[in-house]
Amino acid sequence: MGWLIGLALLVVPIVEIYVIIQVGQVIGGWPTVALLVAESALGAWLVKREGRRAWNALQNSLQTGKLPGRELTDGALVLIGGTLLLTPGFVSDVFGFFFILPFTRPLARRLVTRFVSRRATTLTPPAFTPFIPNPGADPGAGNRRPPSGDVIQGEVIDPDK
Structure with missing residues (x-):
């Protein structure tokens, strides 16, 4: 995933400059600046x-x-969209408007939610099995049974006594 971000940081500015130059050739330099x-x-x-x-x-x-959940996602989309809109360039503005406009934000929210849920399921570590109390043992004694089921005999020493 990190290489993808690095690639985007290299490619996006080049694409933005190319599009700005192309628009400038069609409508002129000053109108392009005014449009930006x-x-x-x-x-x-x-x-x-x-x-x-x-x-x-x-x-x-x-x-x-x-x-x-929905409100936090909307806030994040507005923040990202605002950053893209304040960055000079036409391509970033298209994505910025997509994230900010109220009639396109629900679609962006669904895409972000789907992406985050997929990433969460692939990055979730295996289930953690905590030690469970040993049945019949004194709850304050600190006896615990490891997940393997083996009982480890021991004595708890309280340093404050």
Whole structure:
């Protein structure tokens, strides 16, 4: 996964510069700069508006005692989308708007949720089997049975006595 991020850090700026040059050749240099500034301004306004909505939804779910899974995901998407929108470039702006706009965010949320749940299942370590108390033993004595089922005899010494 780390190599993928490294590759993206190399390829994305090259793609952004290429697209900016191509757009500049079609509409001109100053209109391209104006379009990038306008997209950033629109993105900043959207981040402020949608960030406030996500924050209010998160506070509301916490006050009602509801688990804020959807609200936290929306907040993360607004944060990532805002970062992409404030980064100069047309490709990053497309993804930024996809993460921020209220009518495309549910699709982005589903994709992120699916990705995170798949990663969580592949990265989950094998089940941990804790020691269980030895039946019939004094609960305060500290006797525990290891997962193998073997009983290890021993004496607990309390250093404070």
